[in-house]
Amino acid sequence: MQENIFKINEKEYIMPGSRACQGCGLTLAYRYLLKALRENTILTIPASCLCVLHGLYPITPVTVPCLNTTFASTAASASGIAAGLAALNKPDITVVAMAGDGSTYDMGIQSLSGAAERNTDFIYICYDNEGYMNTGTQRSSATPLGAMTTTTPINTKQDQKKDLVKIMEAHDLPYLATTSPAYPIDLYEKFVKAKRIKGTRYMHIYSPCPPGWMYPTKDTIRIGKLAVETGMVILFEIEDGRLRLTGRSKTMASKGKKQPIIQYVERQGRFKKMSIEQLNTLQAWVDRRWDDYLRRAEG
Ligand SMILES: Cc1ncc(C[n+]2csc(CCOP(=O)(O)OP(=O)(O)O)c2C)c(N)n1
Numbered sequence: 001m002q003e004n005i006f007k008i009n010e011k012e013y014i015m016p017g018s019r020a021c022q023g024c025g026l027t028l029a030y031r032y033l034l035k036a037l038r039e040n041t042i043l044t045i046p047a048s049c050l051c052v053l054h055g056l057y058p059i060t061p062v063t064v065p066c067l068n069t070t071f072a073s074t075a076a077s078a079s080g081i082a083a084g085l086a087a088l089n090k091p092d093i094t095v096v097a098m099a100g101d102g103s104t105y106d107m108g109i110q111s112l113s114g115a116a117e118r119n120t121d122f123i124y125i126c127y128d129n130e131g132y133m134n135t136g137t138q139r140s141s142a143t144p145l146g147a148m149t150t151t152t153p154i155n156t157k158q159d160q161k162k163d164l165v166k167i168m169e170a171h172d173l174p175y176l177a178t179t180s181p182a183y184p185i186d187l188y189e190k191f192v193k194a195k196r197i198k199g200t201r202y203m204h205i206y207s208p209c210p211p212g213w214m215y216p217t218k219d220t221i222r223i224g225k226l227a228v229e230t231g232m233v234i235l236f237e238i239e240d241g242r243l244r245l246t247g248r249s250k251t252m253a254s255k256g257k258k259q260p261i262i263q264y265v266e267r268q269g270r271f272k273k274m275s276i277e278q279l280n281t282l283q284a285w286v287d288r289r290w291d292d293y294l295r296r297a298e299g
């Protein structure tokens with residue numbers, strides 16, 4: 001992929017007036033991915049911050065059609081839209097299901113796995129803000145070890161984040177990619193590529209969230225970059241079984257080295273009650289994953 005800011009579509013698909021929070025990573029990512037997917041796109045979304053961003057009927061700042069659905073049926077809803085479009089012989093319309101981590105990791109994983117196993121022709125996007133944020137920061141299985149939420153009774157989460165991307169990889173999909181709004185060109189290029197491919201494409205967006213992660217709204221890009229630079233988040237794509245590191249993760253693999261995880265953790269209030277043992281365990285988890293992806297990466 002060749003990174004070039006001038007290749008980004010100038011047209012906007014989110015107009016002013018979104019109801020998302022100031023500094024929301026999801027909104028940035030959404031802006032760029034809609035630019036990549038362009039007009040011929042139909043979305044289906046469950047209850048979430050994305051639903052709030054879309055606004056209350058009949059008013060919305062988003063210019064592509066969208067069907068609201070329930071958590072558990074998000075991928076089933078997309079399967080139905082894809083079947084309807086196939087019956088109408090409209091192969092040029094891209095069907096997109098987009099949901100948060102609560103919806104994807106926890107409540108919607110069954111319908112997602114079923115649709116992926118059938119290689120249904122759609123793009124599934126999980127924006128991962130590592131909690132149920134729309135309802136006030138409850139723990140999900142994407143919440144990292146040591147983070148504080150309103151439903152972790154002894155104040156921090158005691159378990160590691162579930163590796164959903166690996167679960168989706170096990171479905172042997174034609175395309176899977178991880179992205180971050182802190183690296184918009186990398187994100188844009190991956191969505192341009194995903195649109196061209198047929199079958200189930202799984203896109204994971206690590207999406208910083210100022211109120212849920214407890215950092216100042218101006219720091220969203222800095223936090224997103226630190227996630228990648230510490231190896232907490234790894235940018236890659238898997239196409240027909242071949243794994244490639246991309247963007248900053250690729251340059252880190254060849255030239256630099258990771259920063260310690262403390263650099264990422266200390267800037268977020270959600271980790272303020274994390275113990276030293278948890279910090280060391282998280283660092284070991286990050287190191288093991290990073291080494292694993294370095295070993296597997298081609299080109
Ligand atoms: C079956 C069901 N349970 C609970 C809710 C209440 N609810 C609405 S949005 C939401 C949080 C969703 O979290 P996530 O999918 O991570 O998206 P985010 O809010 O972080 O964007 C919850 C629990 C609901 N709408 N439906």
Ligand code: SF4
Binds near residue numbers: 019021209211
């Ligand atoms: S709670 Fe977080 S993810 Fe939701 S709109 Fe606000 S910043 Fe965005």
